[in-house]
Amino acid sequence: MSHKSAEQLNAEARKHLDALLPRKDALKPKERMAIPAQEMPAQDPAERRRNVSEVALGYSQEQARLEALRCLQCKNAPCIEGCPVRIDIPAFVKAIADGDYQKSVDIIKRNSLLPAVCGRVCPQEVQCQAPCTVGKALKDVDKAVNIGRLERYVADWERENQSFDVPAVKPETGKKVAVIGSGPASLVVAADVRREGHAVTIFEAFHKPGGVMIYGIPEFRLPKKIVQMEIDTLAAMGVELRTNYVVGRTRKLTDLMTKDGYHAIFVGTGAGLPKFMNIEGENLIGVFSANEYLTRANLMKAYEVGKADTPIMPSRKVVVLGGGNVAMDAARVALRLGAGEVHVVYRRTEVEMPARVEEVRHAKEEGIEFHLLQNAKRILGDEYGRVTGIECLRYELGEPDASGRRRPVELKGSEFMIECDAVIVAIGNDSNPLIKQTTPELNVNKWGHIIVDENGRTSIPGVYAGGDIVLGAATVILAMGQGRTAAKAINEYLAG
Amino acid sequence: MMTVRAPLIAEERKPGQFVILQLDDNFGERIPLTIADADPVEGSITLVFQTVGKTTHRLALLSEGDKIENLVGPLGQPTHIEKVGTVVCVGGGIGVAPLHPIAQGMKRAGNRVVIIIGARTKDLVILEDRMRAIADELIICTDDGSYGRKALVTAPLKELCERDPKPDMVVAIGPPIMMKFCAETTRPFGVPTVVSLNSIMIDGTGMCGGCRVTVGGQTKFTCVDGPEFDGHLVDFDNLMKRLGAYKKQEDMAHEKCHLEMEMEMEMEKRNLKLET
Ligand SMILES: Cc1cc2nc3c(=O)[nH]c(=O)nc-3n(C[C@H](O)[C@H](O)[C@H](O)COP(=O)(O)OP(=O)(O)OC[C@H]3O[C@@H](n4cnc5c(N)ncnc54)[C@H](O)[C@@H]3O)c2cc1C
Ligand SMILES: Cc1cc2nc3c(=O)[nH]c(=O)nc-3n(C[C@H](O)[C@H](O)[C@H](O)COP(=O)(O)OP(=O)(O)OC[C@H]3O[C@@H](n4cnc5c(N)ncnc54)[C@H](O)[C@@H]3O)c2cc1C
Ligand code: SF4
Ligand code: SF4
Ligand code: FES
Numbered sequence: 006m007s008h009k010s011a012e013q014l015n016a017e018a019r020k021h022l023d024a025l026l027p028r029k030d031a032l033k034p035k036e037r038m039a040i041p042a043q044e045m046p047a048q049d050p051a052e053r054r055r056n057v058s059e060v061a062l063g064y065s066q067e068q069a070r071l072e073a074l075r076c077l078q079c080k081n082a083p084c085i086e087g088c089p090v091r092i093d094i095p096a097f098v099k100a101i102a103d104g105d106y107q108k109s110v111d112i113i114k115r116n117s118l119l120p121a122v123c124g125r126v127c128p129q130e131v132q133c134q135a136p137c138t139v140g141k142a143l144k145d146v147d148k149a150v151n152i153g154r155l156e157r158y159v160a161d162w163e164r165e166n167q168s169f170d171v172p173a174v175k176p177e178t179g180k181k182v183a184v185i186g187s188g189p190a191s192l193v194v195a196a197d198v199r200r201e202g203h204a205v206t207i208f209e210a211f212h213k214p215g216g217v218m219i220y221g222i223p224e225f226r227l228p229k230k231i232v233q234m235e236i237d238t239l240a241a242m243g244v245e246l247r248t249n250y251v252v253g254r255t256r257k258l259t260d261l262m263t264k265d266g267y268h269a270i271f272v273g274t275g276a277g278l279p280k281f282m283n284i285e286g287e288n289l290i291g292v293f294s295a296n297e298y299l300t301r302a303n304l305m306k307a308y309e310v311g312k313a314d315t316p317i318m319p320s321r322k323v324v325v326l327g328g329g330n331v332a333m334d335a336a337r338v339a340l341r342l343g344a345g346e347v348h349v350v351y352r353r354t355e356v357e358m359p360a361r362v363e364e365v366r367h368a369k370e371e372g373i374e375f376h377l378l379q380n381a382k383r384i385l386g387d388e389y390g391r392v393t394g395i396e397c398l399r400y401e402l403g404e405p406d407a408s409g410r411r412r413p414v415e416l417k418g419s420e421f422m423i424e425c426d427a428v429i430v431a432i433g434n435d436s437n438p439l440i441k442q443t444t445p446e447l448n449v450n451k452w453g454h455i456i457v458d459e460n461g462r463t464s465i466p467g468v469y470a471g472g473d474i475v476l477g478a479a480t481v482i483l484a485m486g487q488g489r490t491a492a493k494a495i496n497e498y499l500a501g
Numbered sequence: 502m503m504t505v506r507a508p509l510i511a512e513e514r515k516p517g518q519f520v521i522l523q524l525d526d527n528f529g530e531r532i533p534l535t536i537a538d539a540d541p542v543e544g545s546i547t548l549v550f551q552t553v554g555k556t557t558h559r560l561a562l563l564s565e566g567d568k569i570e571n572l573v574g575p576l577g578q579p580t581h582i583e584k585v586g587t588v589v590c591v592g593g594g595i596g597v598a599p600l601h602p603i604a605q606g607m608k609r610a611g612n613r614v615v616i617i618i619g620a621r622t623k624d625l626v627i628l629e630d631r632m633r634a635i636a637d638e639l640i641i642c643t644d645d646g647s648y649g650r651k652a653l654v655t656a657p658l659k660e661l662c663e664r665d666p667k668p669d670m671v672v673a674i675g676p677p678i679m680m681k682f683c684a685e686t687t688r689p690f691g692v693p694t695v696v697s698l699n700s701i702m703i704d705g706t707g708m709c710g711g712c713r714v715t716v717g718g719q720t721k722f723t724c725v726d727g728p729e730f731d732g733h734l735v736d737f738d739n740l741m742k743r744l745g746a747y748k749k750q751e752d753m754a755h756e757k758c759h760l761e762m763e764m765e766m767e768m769e770k771r772n773l774k775l776e777t
Contacts, residue, residue, distance in 0.1 A: 210573065210704070210706050211704065212523060212531075212570075212571040212573070248571070249571050249572060249573035250509075250573070251573060251574075251576065251705075251706055254513070254574065254575055254576055255509055255510065255513060255573070255574065255575070256509065256513065277704075277706065277707065277708035278707055278708065279708070279709065279710040281710065281713075281720060283720070287720070288713060288714075288715055288720065288736075288739050288743065289742075290742055290743055293710075293711070294709060294710035294711070296708055296709045296710060297703060297709035297710055297711040300703055300704065300708070300709050301703065389742065390738075390739065390742030390743070437706065437707055437708065438707065438725065439706055439707060439725065442725075
């Protein structure tokens, strides 16, 4: 695919829009479906692979309005069913077509607190855009209405054009709520509970708040200033933020209630325990978990070579194991840190890759090489304990497994070598065990995920949980949705 | 040595635990340091550190009243302290600092505590008075014989193991190479030996896996499963290699023979821990 510049895309959109806008409410479905799906303007791949600025540049106003005109305003709105927090999609899209961006963003904010984030990182192709009528009619989910991009457009418009209103806070109730962790689930709980007039303190283990949105997802996909703004808004609402505070260590969970007088607690500590493959050579120098690699790069700013005190050793040839968003991020960060070659090794095919389609495409455009139906068998090192290569096996797809995906089966005797000097293991995360270890009365399942009821209640009265610590490694929007539910339950609990 | 105001940490900390600190929010490194002592009434903790690199140097330059930008803790599993009989505490170089609260705890639990302090030379012996106050028996060794016995800590450790009754437990903290040889010394006698590992860390909460070590063939995270482990099960060679990961040794001549390389690693580790 040839790369079109933002100017080109905008000019093309303007041409169509000039023709259609005067009759915007009278357009027939056929005419709407004939409008080309608007491509996301992006930095030129050749340039962006060496910088950390955002890759996707966002629609122009013309592109956004034209894309919004593609929506058929279906009565049954199947798209809403696909959105985990049930945003009124036809309504916000219509507002964009009408040029009323404030109205549009207000509609979104009834259901989602972080549209600038979700518009960027939601796996839309399997959520809201999957059932879209336009995509179905054109027999291509890529041609569905680009709901996520439109959501991002109005969220960005609000941030850039509007002085942000701090949400109103009801009079103080004298009740105190502790929110543990500062990922998306926690941020939503903090906002929703604070709005009811309860005092809220966020406790975060790291020195910066934001959870995976800060230390995991890289700048080029989610600029840190967007997350920071959400946190600034919370601070303006009077939410107290305590960083460098590890609940379970600095204070035990239940002590927050018994010693410090918190009336309710929300646990949103995420899925921060990297899985390893348990293969030979995994502790060699140059083998990282994706979490370590990304934390060094994002939070500790290893990309600012010379300034940052926490380096990542420079690598010539990097192999990333895994096929999810984490793997894509690690691979693309490695490229930006100067690796000559980056190879992604995944044991199924591209169809089964859990990563967002857009990220896989961007990774390919940037020159990352994919090795599908292959998997690591062992990692080899030299006499100094440094990685020199990785031995892989080829696979084929067999019968579907419990997840419904076809199970990869190894091909005996198909071993081969990839020479490399760094290996990043990105095969997923388990739940962080810290709180569980020091709070035995908290019930967890066999994966260590906290067990909650449909209102986010745990086995300890007054203690709620949500996000990845409940779901296992999931998504920002699901974490947010759980936060919403728990916040509602907390507010009811405190009122009662 | 440095005393830091940290009321919450002072209240919660137990022997064997550590903190992670960072001097600059944006670009600073997060470094782990053991809590050598704490005063919950005053709300302060004591850190003892060796200036080895940029962060510890900058830390040493702080003066009274200065602030440490980020300090998080207490981290790690506390030492398992119980009355077992006789406990030998072996501290090498700066390792004496983290050993102090453990020796203190062991003594309070009613154990007979024998302390061995090892250092390269007399000037590098630290916390001697505090340790003397705890110990039923104190042995000091220096590599160069400038103070106490001229020996490595493993020599008196071996003699203690040969006594009857032999010690019930050994706690060894110091450079990895020292801990490795302490574990080798006690192994034939079957004396349980606890070591405290100083792997490279970032978050200290089990999130990054950077601190992983091989213990009994399994991967463990030093920051949540440790820092203390059974010295007879730790893969010290892997630990030492990983500790060296960020040293500028890429250009080290590859033609160097294996033995020479290994000796250099040992020397380097000793200097790292024992030099001021
Ligand atoms: C590299 C990467 C890329 C991703 N890409 C996408 C994507 O494109 N789209 C998408 O939807 N999702 C993506 N995800 C998943 C998504 O980020 C998570 O599902 C989401 O952030 C989970 O939110 P959370 O609120 O549960 O917790 P998290 O965001 O995980 O935050 C938990 C916070 O709690 C803190 N904490 C942990 N333990 C303690 C404690 N004991 N005391 C105090 N604080 C503690 C942690 O430091 C952390 O800040 C990605 C994840 C990763 C790692
Ligand atoms: C649980 C634990 C407890 C510790 N307690 C003490 C203590 O009480 N007193 C003390 O003097 N030292 C202690 N250390 C070691 C101390 O953390 C390192 O000396 C310090 O990080 C060096 O930082 P620097 O910037 O001054 O040196 P750098 O120039 O960054 O590094 C010098 C050397 O220190 C080691 N190192 C670097 N970064 C880290 C890191 N993040 N974690 C561990 N080691 C690292 C490496 O081997 C490196 O080669 C402890 C380490 C651990 C893991
Ligand atoms: S929140 Fe996510 S799923 Fe819902 S409409 Fe927005 S992009 Fe789609
Ligand atoms: S399904 Fe698609 S076309 Fe129909 S209302 Fe939703 S976004 Fe519009
Ligand atoms: S320091 Fe990150 S997992 Fe231990």
